[in-house]
Amino acid sequence: MSAHCAPFKRVLKCSKSELKLCVLFVRVLCTAGSSCGRKTRRINTQLERVLEPRRFLQHSSQGHANNQTLDAMARVKRLSIEGNIAVGKSTFARLLSNAGRNWEVTPEPVSKWQNVEEATSQIRQPASSPQQTAGNLLQMMYQDPKRWSYTFQTFSCMSRMRTQLQPPPARLLQAGDVAVQVYERSIYSDRYIFAQNMFELGSINSTEWAVYQDWHSFLVEQFGPKVQLEGIIYLRASPQTCMERMSGRGREEEQGIQLEYLEALHKQHDNWLINKSTKVHFDHLKNIPVLVLDGSLEFESDSEMQAKFITEVTNFLKEL
Numbered sequence: 001m002s003a004h005c006a007p008f009k010r011v012l013k014c015s016k017s018e019l020k021l022c023v024l025f026v027r028v029l030c031t032a033g034s035s036c037g038r039k040t041r042r043i044n045t046q047l048e049r050v051l052e053p054r055r056f057l058q059h060s061s062q063g064h065a066n067n068q069t070l071d072a073m074a075r076v077k078r079l080s081i082e083g084n085i086a087v088g089k090s091t092f093a094r095l096l097s098n099a100g101r102n103w104e105v106t107p108e109p110v111s112k113w114q115n116v117e118e119a120t121s122q123i124r125q126p127a128s129s130p131q132q133t134a135g136n137l138l139q140m141m142y143q144d145p146k147r148w149s150y151t152f153q154t155f156s157c158m159s160r161m162r163t164q165l166q167p168p169p170a171r172l173l174q175a176g177d178v179a180v181q182v183y184e185r186s187i188y189s190d191r192y193i194f195a196q197n198m199f200e201l202g203s204i205n206s207t208e209w210a211v212y213q214d215w216h217s218f219l220v221e222q223f224g225p226k227v228q229l230e231g232i233i234y235l236r237a238s239p240q241t242c243m244e245r246m247s248g249r250g251r252e253e254e255q256g257i258q259l260e261y262l263e264a265l266h267k268q269h270d271n272w273l274i275n276k277s278t279k280v281h282f283d284h285l286k287n288i289p290v291l292v293l294d295g296s297l298e299f300e301s302d303s304e305m306q307a308k309f310i311t312e313v314t315n316f317l318k319e320l
């Protein structure tokens, strides 16, 4: 059990329903008082996670949650890496996963977006329409944003939701020390970076935006602690740097992307994660700790710089 939860449980010697009351109480404190700080919110989140064993139960071989499983669950910190297109998130994520056994990195499911046919083949009726294939939604979105952006955001957000709902691998649950689950982007950047940007650019209309926000809020509220994060790493570089890296990478669907698009996304990231001027709709996200890293540094072949980055992330984790 996490350091925050253990004293609660010990002092209260309480049943699950009493703990639930405790969560409610902390929640009331958080919503009622401006004096409630980030720490109280974090205790609230961690208590909720302890009380939310179902996320793990469905994958537990014994079929019931024991204290060890719950303790392990509370120890796994969940982070997302956010940043502009081609800033180097995947590259940085690889660095993290190579850094320690207790770090699990989940990449963005780009290949699913590039091949909707394959990604959805298990749920579609066989041979309903053999001539039509579901196609490359990433390409369709870039080629005709007004037609496909809303569809893209529903698919990207659902795929991220699935990812964030997956329980951590057993390896992380068995780790004696702090274990870290890192997602490349999240259901939160889906909304507060991309969908919002598409709406502001006119590629998503007001009706689509209202519908998106409605189901997004509903799902996040329904899933509660299961989809919450403990922190965000923001890898930040100038749009110009991202443009150069994007061109160097040469992903076919991105060939038509202009610098202005990357500038708009850069502003969305800064507004959400640095200036905090983006209106967010979930309490747990309002004060989430954010580590800003200088993504313009060329760390790929510089082991000293890599070590510096790892130290920054490790120190950040200690505060969560």
Ligand SMILES: Nc1ncnc2c1ncn2[C@@H]1O[C@H](COP(=O)(O)OP(=O)(O)OP(=O)(O)O)[C@@H](O)[C@H]1O
Pocket: 083, 084, 085, 086, 087, 088, 089, 090, 091, 092, 108, 245, 246, 248, 249, 295, 296, 297, 298, 299, 300
């Ligand atoms: N720190 C860095 N310095 C120089 N080049 C880098 C750095 N990080 C990544 N690159 C290069 O930039 C390109 C894009 O990197 P990467 O694919 O990691 O970006 P990404 O942020 O994951 O992209 P996306 O937004 O599409 O998911 C790659 O060719 C990679 O080798």
Ligand SMILES: Nc1nc(=O)c2ncn([C@H]3C[C@H](O)[C@@H](CO)O3)c2[nH]1
Pocket: 085, 108, 110, 138, 141, 149, 152, 153, 156, 189, 190, 194, 195, 198, 254
């Ligand atoms: N419109 C839109 N919405 C998203 O939520 C989103 N997430 C990622 N992307 C684009 C950026 C890269 O080209 C490519 C891989 O990151 O996919 C997105 N595009």
